[in-house]
Amino acid sequence: MSACTSRSEQALALRLVELTQAGLPLVDDPWVWLAEQLQLSVEATLALLKRLQADGAIRRIAAVPNHYRLGYCCNGMTVWDVDDSQMPRLGRLIGAQPFVSHCYRRPRSGDWRYNLFAMVHGRSSAEINSYREHLRYLLGDACRADDMLVSSRILKKTGLRLPTGP
Amino acid sequence: MDELDRRLINRLQLGLPLVPQPWQVLAEELGSSSEQLRERLQRLLDDGTLTRFGPMFDIERLGGAFTLAALKVPEARFEAVAAVLAAMPEVAHNYRREHPWNMWFVLGCASLEALNDALRRIEQGTGLTPLNLPKEQTYHVGLYFPV
Numbered sequence: 001m002s003a004c005t006s007r008s009e010q011a012l013a014l015r016l017v018e019l020t021q022a023g024l025p026l027v028d029d030p031w032v033w034l035a036e037q038l039q040l041s042v043e044a045t046l047a048l049l050k051r052l053q054a055d056g057a058i059r060r061i062a063a064v065p066n067h068y069r070l071g072y073c074c075n076g077m078t079v080w081d082v083d084d085s086q087m088p089r090l091g092r093l094i095g096a097q098p099f100v101s102h103c104y105r106r107p108r109s110g111d112w113r114y115n116l117f118a119m120v121h122g123r124s125s126a127e128i129n130s131y132r133e134h135l136r137y138l139l140g141d142a143c144r145a146d147d148m149l150v151s152s153r154i155l156k157k158t159g160l161r162l163p164t165g166p
Numbered sequence: 167m168d169e170l171d172r173r174l175i176n177r178l179q180l181g182l183p184l185v186p187q188p189w190q191v192l193a194e195e196l197g198s199s200s201e202q203l204r205e206r207l208q209r210l211l212d213d214g215t216l217t218r219f220g221p222m223f224d225i226e227r228l229g230g231a232f233t234l235a236a237l238k239v240p241e242a243r244f245e246a247v248a249a250v251l252a253a254m255p256e257v258a259h260n261y262r263r264e265h266p267w268n269m270w271f272v273l274g275c276a277s278l279e280a281l282n283d284a285l286r287r288i289e290q291g292t293g294l295t296p297l298n299l300p301k302e303q304t305y306h307v308g309l310y311f312p313v
Contacts, residue, residue, distance in 0.1 A: 020221050023218050026219070028189060029187055029189075031186065031188070057224055057228060060182075060221075061182040062182065063175065063178035063219045065309075066216065067311045092305055092306075094305065094306075105301065106234065112299070149270070156260040158257075
């Protein structure tokens with residue numbers, strides 16, 4: 001959490017995680033429900049949510065689709081060996097493509113030469129292959145090698161939980 | 167799934183507005199009512215079209231240490247190694263990917279020490295050295311699956 005968020009705010013944020021980790025109740029006014037749980041006014045609750053969202057601790061209050069059910073059966077982790085000096089510009093460019101869901105810089109390590117990761121999703125392998133081609137074109141000569149690791153099986157999926165204890 | 171369902175799914179992926187009476191505001195936008203939208207949403211959650219509705223936390227900003235890691239697992243031992251990771255609460259998800267590094271997983275721990283300890287336990291428990299690739303920079307996070 002960023003330095004501008006106070007300790008008491010962090011405690012409220014953690015309480016908010018506990019209250020809503022399983023989901024927000026579908027009541028007429030969810031902020032009234034949250035305000036009661038947090039023992040704050042409705043105005044203070046809404047202000048807290050806005051601050052946490054501006055701070056990046058909450059990305060948004062949103063629906064998460066089961067993308068397999070919606071026909072997005074294919075996902076590819078595209079990985080790229082990109083010239084370090086061009087990474088700030090190219091990372092943002094690749095991350096801004098609408099078919100990229102996650103985009104990160106990660107370290108090179110041993111025989112692993114790729115430093116830019118972009119996850120792409122599609123309804124067929126042809127679709128994700130065309131996205132990979134598009135990213136390759138955008139990266140141009142700044143990219144020395146690339147690969148796409150297609151997921152073929154989910155071995156475990158519980159989602160990140162807030163860690164507790166040491 | 168009808169047109170209203172589709173518009174609701176697309177709209178709610180972008181986020182509930184942080185305004186008083188948010189369902190009323192969305193109902194006006196989508197030409198529906200607060201009750202109808204919430205009934206539709208409940209049905210989409212119940213039938214598994216949506217997996218969750220609520221705040222999406224950047225859990226890393228609330229403390230803890232996380233990484234993406236991979237293993238090169240011999241085919242004969244693949245199921246046994248997957249079982250080792252499945253039994254560890256620190257492993258949030260794990261995918262098989264078609265590559266010599268064929269097992270990719272995300273670890274979430276309360277501290278960097280706990281994370282390094284989990285990586286050591288994986289190495290000891292499997293005899294395989296994990297490729298540890300913690301993120302150095304985030305350029306984009308935003309799942310959006312239009313329907």
